Amino acid sequence: MQIFELGHLFEAVQMNNILSDGKTFPDCLPKYPLETIKASYEQERNTEGFDLGAFIEAHFELPTNNGDDFTSDTTKSITAHITSLWHVLTRQPDKTQSSLIPLPYSFIVPGGRFREIYYWDSYFTMLGLQVSGRVDMIENMVKNFSHLLNTVGHIPNGNRTYYIGRSQPPFYALMIRLLSEEKGQSTLVEYLPGLEKEYSFWMKGSDILRGGHRSENHSVLMPNETVMNRYWDENNTPRPESYKEDVETAHESSQDPSVIYRHLRAAAESGWDFSSRWFKDGQSLATIHTTDIIPVDLNCLMWHLEMTLAEAHQLADNADKAQDYIDKALVRKKAINDYCWNAEKGFYFDYDFVTNSQTPHFTLAAVFPLFFNLANQEQAQKVAQIIENQFLQIGGVTTTLNVTGQQWDAPNGWAPLQWIVFKGLHNYGFSNLANRIKAHWLRANKVIYEKTGKMTEKYNVYEQDLEAGGGEYPLQDGFGWTNGVYLALDSYS
DSSP states (O other): OOGGGGTHHHHHHHHTTTTSSTTTGGGOEESSOHHHHHHHHHHHTTSTTOOHHHHHHHHEEOOOOBTTTOOOOTTSOHHHHHHHHHHHTEEOOOOOSSSBOOOSSOEEOOBBTBOSOBHHHHHHHHHHHHHTTOHHHHHHHHHHHHHHHHHTSSOOSBSBGGGTTOOOSOOHHHHHHHHHHHHOTHHHHHTHHHHHHHHHHHHTTGGGOBTTBOEETTEEEOTTSOEEEOOOOSOOSOOGGGHHHHHHHHHHOSSOHHHHHHHHHHHHHHSOOSOGGGBSSSSOGGGBOGGGEEOHHHHHHHHHHHHHHHHHHHHTTOHHHHHHHHHHHHHHHHHHHHHHEETTTTEEOOEETTTTEEOOOOBGGGGHHHHTTOSOHHHHHHHHHHIIIIIEETTEEOSBSOBSSOTTSBTEEOHHHHHHHHHHHHHTTOHHHHHHHHHHHHHHHHHHHHHHSOOBSOEESSSTTSBOOOSSSOOOBSOHHHHHHHHHHHHOO
16 A cells, blocks of 8 residues: 555645654555545545644544553563563564555564564564574564565565665575574575575666666676675655655755655665765765765675575585675675775775765774674774774764764664674674673663663663654664664673
8 A cells, every 4th residue: 555645645744744753644554445535635625624634533544653552660670671572562464454565474573663574673683582582583584574575576674565665784694694593504595595586686787787887776886897786776756754854855955856865765775864974075964875875884794695695505505606606705805895995094984986985984884894704803903993992982882973963873873783893893802892882882771771661772872861862753662673782782792
């Protein structure tokens, strides 16, 4: 059900803040066929005394936020609180005729306004499910993502029809490896068809890149003729769930609206929506240019996907296919070093393939090469020094060094990146620094939990007594990936 096809009604609701949160209306369940609602609106909207809010209440069933009826007991430990939340955040298969894409197995949602499964969130949630012994739920979620690959052709941002134009950071291979830790290496072979579909989606169009044709979908031909990946969305219109915000950004920008809408959508695919790492001027959302950028984290994830495919084919006795993916991974590893490593600054950066230069923004994306063991020891040492000297704060590591009002910038820290940094530093022997970051983050979680009874989506790592802010919507609680990373860090030894 594409509720944004209601035309004037959809635009009126979104632009006039009738439901306050732009995501609420696309998540509504219509009480009548959309054509009937649309006709009624067109007939009634110009009549005297017409009340748009009352019309919406009469014609739609509004969604409720996940966990709104849950009451925290702060006398319980955070671990006990999270364990009880798994049930609250569990959703069963749903076939309602809304924008929700039905899934065959139960799953965990993040919480708050996020009423559906989310792609990269789910990996970090699974880390906590593993600690809780919930292998059944991990397997259910992997099966759901495999179902999406088989039916949609890729894993959307979330299981909503308005998310189909894009995916999110490709963590499917890491999920399968996590599941294989519990069920054995044969898991890689079992999900090999899904891994192939995932890779095909991200590499779509790479076979037609040549000469002056440098980019197609997620694929970009680099100056040395290697192919790297970027974030992309099939659509170039305002996001239905953030319609008003996108229209206002387009009005503030000098870019063509269709261009900036694509950049905004691509940044949403990155999961970092929004961050100065995507801004030309490092400060203003109006200068966003996401699709011009080769992100270091995305290409590390693609390297891991290639290596996972190689291992899966090796286990399936497909030696030639295995070698092919190993060769691809070796080429990508060199490209990450060639285009994203800056020896002078001692850090990894995203690369602007339009200007043929690195972007200047210091971000935690630079730690992904450490997380995947792609850096050498000298590179890791330099990255670790910058993390310690510039990123580490009282509540954990800050996402970037820029204060812009965007939620993926300072002063905010996010659970998934704390895990990436923690594991990346451990990989190279910087355990003392990793454990300091762990201690700071867990303490920040505890401070807010004791103050509010909540595990929240993000945290202010500069002033741990203050809740995080910024972005397009209020601070959300629940919260799937925060819960998962807390349990994973707390149990790590």
